[in-house]
Amino acid sequence: MIQGCGAIYHREVLILQRRFWRMLASMAVSPLLYLLAFGYAMGDRVMVAGYTYTEFLIPGLVAMTSMTQAYGIASEINISRFYWHIFEEFQAAPINDVAYVLGEVLAGITRSFISVIVILGLGFIFGVSLGYYSIWFWLPVLLNSFVFSSLAVGIAMLVKSHSDQAMVNNFIITPMAFLGGTFFPIDRLPPVAQKILFFLPLTHASKAIRGAAFEHHANLYSCLLLALTGALFFFIAIHCVNRAKD
Amino acid sequence: MIRIENLSKRYKNIHALKSISLQVAQGELFAYLGPNGAGKTTTIRILTGLTNLTSGKAFLNGFDIEKQTLDAKKQCGLVPQTINLDQELTVYENLEVHGCLFGMPARQRAEKILELLDYVDLDDRKDTLTKNLSGGMRRRIMIARALLHSPRILFLDEPTVGLDAGIRRKIWALIKKIQQNGTTIFLTTHYIEEAEFLAARVAFLDEGNIVATDTPENLKARLGEWAIDRVSEDDMKTQYFKTMEEAKDLSRHYEDSFTLRRVNLEDAFLSLTGKTVK
Ligand SMILES: Nc1ncnc2c1ncn2[C@@H]1O[C@H](COP(=O)(O)OP(=O)(O)OP(=O)(O)O)[C@@H](O)[C@H]1O
Ligand SMILES: [Mg+2]
Numbered sequence: 001m002i003q004g005c006g007a008i009y010h011r012e013v014l015i016l017q018r019r020f021w022r023m024l025a026s027m028a029v030s031p032l033l034y035l036l037a038f039g040y041a042m043g044d045r046v047m048v049a050g051y052t053y054t055e056f057l058i059p060g061l062v063a064m065t066s067m068t069q070a071y072g073i074a075s076e077i078n079i080s081r082f083y084w085h086i087f088e089e090f091q092a093a094p095i096n097d098v099a100y101v102l103g104e105v106l107a108g109i110t111r112s113f114i115s116v117i118v119i120l121g122l123g124f125i126f127g128v129s130l131g132y133y134s135i136w137f138w139l140p141v142l143l144n145s146f147v148f149s150s151l152a153v154g155i156a157m158l159v160k161s162h163s164d165q166a167m168v169n170n171f172i173i174t175p176m177a178f179l180g181g182t183f184f185p186i187d188r189l190p191p192v193a194q195k196i197l198f199f200l201p202l203t204h205a206s207k208a209i210r211g212a213a214f215e216h217h218a219n220l221y222s223c224l225l226l227a228l229t230g231a232l233f234f235f236i237a238i239h240c241v242n243r244a245k246d
Numbered sequence: 247m248i249r250i251e252n253l254s255k256r257y258k259n260i261h262a263l264k265s266i267s268l269q270v271a272q273g274e275l276f277a278y279l280g281p282n283g284a285g286k287t288t289t290i291r292i293l294t295g296l297t298n299l300t301s302g303k304a305f306l307n308g309f310d311i312e313k314q315t316l317d318a319k320k321q322c323g324l325v326p327q328t329i330n331l332d333q334e335l336t337v338y339e340n341l342e343v344h345g346c347l348f349g350m351p352a353r354q355r356a357e358k359i360l361e362l363l364d365y366v367d368l369d370d371r372k373d374t375l376t377k378n379l380s381g382g383m384r385r386r387i388m389i390a391r392a393l394l395h396s397p398r399i400l401f402l403d404e405p406t407v408g409l410d411a412g413i414r415r416k417i418w419a420l421i422k423k424i425q426q427n428g429t430t431i432f433l434t435t436h437y438i439e440e441a442e443f444l445a446a447r448v449a450f451l452d453e454g455n456i457v458a459t460d461t462p463e464n465l466k467a468r469l470g471e472w473a474i475d476r477v478s479e480d481d482m483k484t485q486y487f488k489t490m491e492e493a494k495d496l497s498r499h500y501e502d503s504f505t506l507r508r509v510n511l512e513d514a515f516l517s518l519t520g521k522t523v524k
Binding site for chain 2: 003004006008010011015018080086088089092093094095096246
């Protein structure tokens with residue numbers, strides 16, 4: 001079990017190493033654009049919840065990017081499954097489905113952490129330094145990555161082609177990235193919208209991450225919700241791997 | 247040892263395998279022959295755990311592929327029909343990941359990888375990205391990879407498809423060498439001469455049914471030893487004879503052109519599947 005998971009993770013790390021600088025550069029692009037566009041445009045003049053907009057934006061970008069990067073493994077798995085057929089190499093190996101899912105999820109979490117560090121570095125350049133040393137900042141980052149990499153594995157197993165994958169991303173991930181409390185506080189939205197957004201894991205992740213970054217606030221409730229969602233997606237993913245056999 | 251009992255496989259509306267039974271002995275080189283779409287890859291995918299079977303049973307060295315899946319998988323190495331190397335990794339890294347997947351300890355892994363790269367004659371390509379290898383090299387790397395964890399059964403799905411004659415011979419020699427080390431080999435091919443050259447026993451698969459299983463010699467002997475092909479305007483007729491004299495006697499009366507040759511495995515296949523005009 002550990003051995004199988006280690007092998008899957010080892011492969012992903014080898015690939016990460018090969019692409020490291022390219023990957024770092026590409027991870028920096030969209031946060032940099034957001035910081036330039038929103039940060040300079042609204043910058044210090046616009047205050048949200050007692051903070052400058054740039055300060056408000058950075059924890060939101062952390063939540064959003066940890067989601068997109070963790071979820072990004074879906075496309076990777078997809079390409080290796082339908083295009084390179086590497087997934088068959090894993091299927092033929094004597095490892096169980098749990099080991100496979102765990103290895104991929106760990107790879108997703110690794111990518112996510114690297115991207116978060118990139119954002120914090122960019123934020124630093126923009127003169128923003130918040131409460132990053134708290135465990136309550138990193139725990140929701142971890143749980144958020146866990147939720148979305150588990151979701152990614154599940155979906156990568158369910159879709160039948162690469163274009164299906166792109167469609168799922170457009171319908172689920174992109175809307176969530178914008179609405180999950182990343183760019184604006186959701187308590188400014190109408191109550192109905194707030195109720196709906198309450199069900200998005202990203203809403204809880206941004207709330208918990210921002211709370212810790214601003215006030216070293218421990219948001220146990222959001223963390224618990226993320227952990228439960230992650231566990232659910234993880235088990236669904238295991239089931240999906242088993243079903244991907246045909 | 248491979249044992250297959252009444253194995254069948256149904257994709258949604260395609261009956262790919264229709265209750266096949268088969269046994270391959272330890273150390274045997276067995277060829278599984280059939281035209282495109284006969285179900286060769288499907289059989290291998292089921293045996294190696296890539297696809298679920300619909301009904302029937304199969305055992306690899308006594309391990310039930312459904313109930314003792316992981317043990318069954320440890321018995322076998324697979325060289326799939328489509329190249330599935332990690333293009334972004336080097337030759338060495340590809341093999342290393344495979345060794346990890348099969349739980350080989352680091353030292354043993356490192357030693358065995360170098361030994362096998364030498365064995366397939368690619369030790370100088372250790373640090374090349376696999377995307378920069380030629381087709382024949384990729385095949386040989388896939389064979390090395392499949393052998394890395396010292397499997398007792400090796401599945402080769404069309405190992406020489408798309409390769410030139412020189413590389414094909416090289417791979418044939420490699421396959422023979424592997425068998426001489428005591429590995430059971432299950433090989434699919436639609437090149438009849440490949441089966442004839444390599445295998446001790448062959449099975450003919452046609453539209454999901456096994457139509458015959460025997461040694462190439464016995465299968466050919468069912469028809470005779472000599473064949474005459476006569477080409478007429480719209481088709482080709484083949485007749486079979488026990489002896490060359492018999493064939494010559496008859497051919498004396500032919501007016502159009504014909505070829506006299508030895509019976510080959512293709513004749514046996516065509517006559518068994520009824521796909522010939524007799
Ligand atoms: N995943 C699948 N879904 C549906 N049908 C499939 C699938 N895989 C194979 N088939 C069908 O099963 C039949 C047998 O296919 P298979 O790939 O086993 O043939 P093959 O003997 O390996 O052929 P080839 O020589 O072309 O490799 C074919 O009719 C094919 O269309
Ligand atoms: Mg095939």
